[in-house]
Amino acid sequence: MKILRSHFPRALVLALACLLTVGLAAAPARAEIEVNVNRGDVQPLPIAVPAFGGGQVGADIVGVISANLQRSGLFRPVDPASFIEKDLNTALQPRFADWKQINAQALISGNVTVVGGQLKVQFRLWDVFAEKQLLGQEVTSSPENWRRVAHKISDAVYEQLTGEKGYFDTRVVFVAESGARGAKTKRLAIMDQDGANPSYLTDGSAIIMTPRFSSTSQQITYMALKPEGSVIYLFNLETGRRESLGDFKGMVFAPRFSPDGDKVAFSVERGGNSDIFVMDLHNHAAARLTSDPSIDTSPSFSPDGSKIVFNSDRSGSPQLYIMGADGSNPRRLTFQAGRYTTPVWSPTGEFIAFTKQTGGQFHIGVMRADGTDERILTSSYLDEGPAWAPNGRVLLFSRQGPGGASKLWSVDVTGRVLQPMAYPGAGSDPAWSPLLN
Amino acid sequence: MVTNRTVGAALRLALVAAAALSMSACATKPKYQPAPTPAPTPEAPRPAPPAPVEQAPAPPPGPMAGSEQDFVVNVGDRVYFDYDSYAVRSDAQPLLAAQAQWLKRYPAVQLRIEGNCDERGTQEYNLALGARRANSVRDYLVSQGVPASRISTVSFGKEKPIDAGSGDDADQHNRNAHTAIVSGARMR
Numbered sequence: 001m002k003i004l005r006s007h008f009p010r011a012l013v014l015a016l017a018c019l020l021t022v023g024l025a026a027a028p029a030r031a032e033i034e035v036n037v038n039r040g041d042v043q044p045l046p047i048a049v050p051a052f053g054g055g056q057v058g059a060d061i062v063g064v065i066s067a068n069l070q071r072s073g074l075f076r077p078v079d080p081a082s083f084i085e086k087d088l089n090t091a092l093q094p095r096f097a098d099w100k101q102i103n104a105q106a107l108i109s110g111n112v113t114v115v116g117g118q119l120k121v122q123f124r125l126w127d128v129f130a131e132k133q134l135l136g137q138e139v140t141s142s143p144e145n146w147r148r149v150a151h152k153i154s155d156a157v158y159e160q161l162t163g164e165k166g167y168f169d170t171r172v173v174f175v176a177e178s179g180a181r182g183a184k185t186k187r188l189a190i191m192d193q194d195g196a197n198p199s200y201l202t203d204g205s206a207i208i209m210t211p212r213f214s215s216t217s218q219q220i221t222y223m224a225l226k227p228e229g230s231v232i233y234l235f236n237l238e239t240g241r242r243e244s245l246g247d248f249k250g251m252v253f254a255p256r257f258s259p260d261g262d263k264v265a266f267s268v269e270r271g272g273n274s275d276i277f278v279m280d281l282h283n284h285a286a287a288r289l290t291s292d293p294s295i296d297t298s299p300s301f302s303p304d305g306s307k308i309v310f311n312s313d314r315s316g317s318p319q320l321y322i323m324g325a326d327g328s329n330p331r332r333l334t335f336q337a338g339r340y341t342t343p344v345w346s347p348t349g350e351f352i353a354f355t356k357q358t359g360g361q362f363h364i365g366v367m368r369a370d371g372t373d374e375r376i377l378t379s380s381y382l383d384e385g386p387a388w389a390p391n392g393r394v395l396l397f398s399r400q401g402p403g404g405a406s407k408l409w410s411v412d413v414t415g416r417v418l419q420p421m422a423y424p425g426a427g428s429d430p431a432w433s434p435l436l437n
Numbered sequence: 438m439v440t441n442r443t444v445g446a447a448l449r450l451a452l453v454a455a456a457a458l459s460m461s462a463c464a465t466k467p468k469y470q471p472a473p474t475p476a477p478t479p480e481a482p483r484p485a486p487p488a489p490v491e492q493a494p495a496p497p498p499g500p501m502a503g504s505e506q507d508f509v510v511n512v513g514d515r516v517y518f519d520y521d522s523y524a525v526r527s528d529a530q531p532l533l534a535a536q537a538q539w540l541k542r543y544p545a546v547q548l549r550i551e552g553n554c555d556e557r558g559t560q561e562y563n564l565a566l567g568a569r570r571a572n573s574v575r576d577y578l579v580s581q582g583v584p585a586s587r588i589s590t591v592s593f594g595k596e597k598p599i600d601a602g603s604g605d606d607a608d609q610h611n612r613n614a615h616t617a618i619v620s621g622a623r624m625r
Contacts, residue, residue, distance in 0.1 A: 209596075225594075297561045298562070341561070382556060
């Protein structure tokens with residue numbers, strides 16, 4: 001049995017055991033049913049997720065799994081009222097005919113028991129029409145972490161059926177907003193990716209902006225703005241330790257980690273001119289990467305760490321540029337009409353997401369890393385600040401209507417699945433954690 | 438704007454002050470506050486005789502010269518910019534020149550130029566743009582003879598709109614640089 005330590009801070013420390021149950025485990029063969037994540041016209045896969053045996057917690061876990069799969073846009077949970085076979089026994093094969101009849105192509109069955117104070121969840125994923133088990137696992141956790149168990153199962157199902165890693169057992173750091181425009185309180189906050197368990201991480205005395213997760217650890221970097229100036233902080237969610245990146249004799253903003261988590265790239269403004277710097281977090285040595293008299297900001301590393309995409313108005317309007325991670329060979333990436341800002345390299349390296357202004361509207365879009373195949377995913381009065389899910393399939397961003405509050409939204413990379421996040425409050429600047437361990 | 442009544446009230450206040458009584462209670466509503474009579478205690482010091490009227494001039498109307506209020510009301514603390522521009526507009530130059538004159542008259546004043554942007558840009562770009570605006574104003578004031586050592590700058594990007602609306606009017610108001618007095622002004 002492999003015990004994985006969670007990377008949750010403080011109170012949420014848990015030991016999560018996850019194992020393939022001997023005898024239940026199917027050969028990890030490719031599913032015969034398969035979800036194509038690349039097609040924008042894909043029909044969501046009908047999946048039946050009946051309540052797991054074991055009482056209320058079994059129903060609660062299934063509720064979270066079902067909501068996760070539905071929000072991905074790749075699955076359509078079948079209405080439980082239509083289920084013919086009731087009270088599935090996870091030890092037995094389901095009656096496939098009953099599930100074929102309601103056109104459920106996949107079925108998740110499961111059972112919850114509490115053994116020695118630990119929650120033990122067994123589940124199986126079935127290919128209904130092939131009449132075959134695709135997955136059989138057992139997840140163990142302390143009972144209060146039942147939501148994480150549900151997210152783990154969601155990820156396992158997603159991965160089995162799509163061939164790609166899931167993104168459900170993750171968290172989102174963001175800026176929680178309250179108060180009137182012009183006098184807003186903007187606090188650093190964090191929640192599960194499905195909007196559950198929101199909590200504040202700062203007290204509201206400074207305006208918090210642009211939090212970003214490290215892709216290798218439970219560390220974030222963000223900017224705090226006060227009348228006296230700005231500070232970039234590193235904040236370790238596990239230890240609660242917070243430290244300033246340092247004093248750079250000017251405003252600092254737009255921090256973002258390198259893919260290995262060892263560096264932070266950011267902007268420093270002096271005398272009105274903003275340039276991009278990078279700091280090695282081990283020795284705190286900073287190097288200047290741009291020295292153009294234009295605005296240079298919003299740096300984002302390629303996943304191999306060799307390049308940086310950034311925003312500059314050196315051509316006269318804000319456009320995207322790519323340079324070597326040492327500042328070498330900057331070249332312009334965007335030539336189409338419009339103003340391009342906030343570039344973010346996808347975790348796979350294939351795409352760059354951005355904010356685009358054109359025709360009086362703001363858009364979230366993606367393009368290939370060579371600048372081709374631009375695809376506009378959203379359009380509204382004000383959309384900005386895309387942030388990738390760790391598997392590169394979904395983007396979070398902020399949306400604000402005229403005179404309204406900013407809200408958190410998500411869109412999948414095909415643009416087909418656009419929806420508000422399940423967070424009721426006002427918020428901005430969402431950023432996704434890596435998959436938790 | 439001053440009326441005879443307020444001048445009269447101010448004079449009466451001066452008399453009250455001369456009587457060594459606290460002004461603070463009546464300073465807020467001078468028009469309706471009768472001059473209090475001293476308590477009839479024999480130990481009370483004799484009030485000084487009222488000063489002749491011509492030796493107790495009324496305080497000048499409006500904010501006290503050299504106060505922050507004086508700067509805001511009589512000079513103006515904000516100039517506006519065109520979209521995505523940080524050039525000081527010609528219509529802003531007289532106001533900045535007046536700011537410089539005022540600042541030279543009150544050399545103890547330290548100030549902070551705060552650059553602001555409308556919401557038709559993204560956050561990080563707007564932080565950079567707001568910094569440019571703040572520095573444009575700073576450079577202008579320095580060119581008019583205000584020592585650079587008295588001026589700091591900050592950008593609030595689009596975080597501090599003065600107009601809560603959305604649309605062209607609000608955007609125009611929110612593209613500004615605010616000259617904030619940090620210290621050294623007279624207290625009003």
